[in-house]
Amino acid sequence: xxxxxxxxxxxxxxxxxxxxxxxxxxxxxxxxxxxxxxxxxxxxxxxxxxxxxxxxxxxxxxxxxxxxxxxxxxxxxxxxxxxxxxxxxxxxxxxxxxxx
Numbered sequence: 001x002x003x004x005x006x007x008x009x010x011x012x013x014x015x016x017x018x019x020x021x022x023x024x025x026x027x028x029x030x031x032x033x034x035x036x037x038x039x040x041x042x043x044x045x046x047x048x049x050x051x052x053x054x055x056x057x058x059x060x061x062x063x064x065x066x067x068x069x070x071x072x073x074x075x076x077x078x079x080x081x082x083x084x085x086x087x088x089x090x091x092x093x094x095x096x097x098x099x100x
Contacts, residue, residue, distance in 0.1 A: 008046075008050070012046055012050075015042075015046065016039060016042055016043070016046075019038070019039075019042050019063070020035060020038070020039065023035060023038055023067070031078065033077060033078055033080060033081070034070060034074070034077055034078070037070065037077045037080065038066060038067075038070060041062075041066050041069075041070075042063070042066065045059055045062045045063060045066075
């Protein structure tokens with residue numbers, strides 16, 4: 001039976017901690033956004049693996065290629081979460097129109 005995220009335990013935390021410690025060694029992965037993105041991606045891989053939606057091989061490939069992906073897409077990762085003032089105002093107006 002697949003593990004559910006509610007039953008994640010210490011082993012998942014240890015995997016994430018070890019992965020993050022490996023990132024600390026690399027000079028291109030020292031920004032908070034890069035670390036957050038890597039943890040988000042690792043969490044997705046762990047969730048898919050725990051739910052048996054991917055096997056060990058695919059999980060290992062994902063973990064091994066993630067640093068290269070982040071390195072190749074560094075500027076895009078750093079830009080995540082940035083919005084311009086006009087985008088923010090547009091989103092606020094859309095929320096008011098929608099009644100949110």
